[in-house]
Amino acid sequence: MSDKLADMRRDYTRDGLSEHQVPDEPLALFRRWLAEAVEIEQAPVEANAMQLSTCDAEGQPHSRVLLLKGLDEQGFVFFGNYDSAKGQQLAHNPKAAMTFFWPAMERQVRITGVVERVTAAESDAYYAVRPLGSRIGAWASPQSQVITSRDELEQRVAEAQARWQDSEPTRPPFWGGYRLVPQAVEFWQGRASRLHDRLRYRQEAGVWLRERLAP
Numbered sequence: 001m002s003d004k005l006a007d008m009r010r011d012y013t014r015d016g017l018s019e020h021q022v023p024d025e026p027l028a029l030f031r032r033w034l035a036e037a038v039e040i041e042q043a044p045v046e047a048n049a050m051q052l053s054t055c056d057a058e059g060q061p062h063s064r065v066l067l068l069k070g071l072d073e074q075g076f077v078f079f080g081n082y083d084s085a086k087g088q089q090l091a092h093n094p095k096a097a098m099t100f101f102w103p104a105m106e107r108q109v110r111i112t113g114v115v116e117r118v119t120a121a122e123s124d125a126y127y128a129v130r131p132l133g134s135r136i137g138a139w140a141s142p143q144s145q146v147i148t149s150r151d152e153l154e155q156r157v158a159e160a161q162a163r164w165q166d167s168e169p170t171r172p173p174f175w176g177g178y179r180l181v182p183q184a185v186e187f188w189q190g191r192a193s194r195l196h197d198r199l200r201y202r203q204e205a206g207v208w209l210r211e212r213l214a215p
Contacts, residue, residue, distance in 0.1 A: 012106040012190025017197035025208045026185035026201035027073065030109060033187070034071075037102040045104075052078065053097040054089040062089060068100075069126060070118075075181040076111065077118060079126060081143035083174045090115050096180055106190035113182040123176035136160045138175045186213070 022029050037047035048068040055061050062085065070077030076098060081087055090096065098111040127135060140156040147153055160169075186200040198213040 011192050012196070013192050014106045015189055016191060017187060017189035017199055019199065019210065019212065022187070022199060022210070024210070026182065026187075027071070029187060030185065031071065033102070033105075033107060033109065034100075037100075037105060037107075041102055041104050045102075047102065049100075050076075050078075051099040051101075052086065053099070054086050055093050055095070056085075056089050057092050062086070068098075070122075070177070070179075075113065075179045077122075077177055077179050079123070079175070079177045081138070081141070081175050082117075084143035086144075090178065098180060108188045110186040110188070111180065111182050112184045113180050115178050115180050118177035118179050120176070124171050126177060127171040127175070132169075135169045135171075136164065139163070139169060139172050191215070 034047060041047045046067060049065055050068055051063050052066050053061055053063040064086065066078050066080070068076055069079055082091075094115045096113070096115045098109075100109040100111075102108070127138070130138075136157060137160075139160040141153065142156075163169075182203070184200060184202045186198060189197040191197055194215060196215040198215060200211050200213055201208045202211065203209070
């Protein structure tokens with residue numbers, strides 16, 4: 001298998017990325033790339049899927065794939081359990097990184113910044129439009145904690161369903177949204193011979209600086 005891994009490669013020839021083609025700030029370009037990914041990426045790929053990386057109290061990095069659920073002028077929004085492993089890690093160290101990868105377009109975007117909780121109103125609004133099963137699941141799952149079996153999880157779901165059988169479930173106090181406020185955003189476009197295009201926006205004194213990085 002190791003020999004096969006060493007031989008696995010493809011040349012990226014789909015597109016290029018020039019400083020003359022991009023806006024002065026990164027969110028406009030991200031929105032453009034995300035819209036193109038939604039159109040081009042093939043199922044079952046979810047164009048809003050991204051890898052979120054955090055660090056625990058010992059400095060150990062942790063990564064997982066989540067779905068981006070909001071984007072505004074302040075940053076990138078996702079949701080989860082505040083008591084989960086990532087929630088505890090963000091409470092200890094709010095610095096985090098996101099990576100989006102769109103293989104059909106031969107593109108990735110890397111974002112670093114500081115994470116903050118969104119307002120309760122924002123969390124309530126998103127929770128209200130989730131499918132009922134997902135709302136029940138938020139109550140039922142002690143995310144990241146050790147459980148004895150799948151049966152235990154299903155029992156917790158049944159208990160939550162019974163609790164809310166006569167009313168709409170409200171948002172759990174331990175569940176809600178986060179916003180990653182970007183400090184740097186790198187756009188990567190695959191090119192031939194591994195001579196990829198890398199443009200990084202970096203915020204300095206409230207102004208976005210744009211710079212090209214060597215591949």
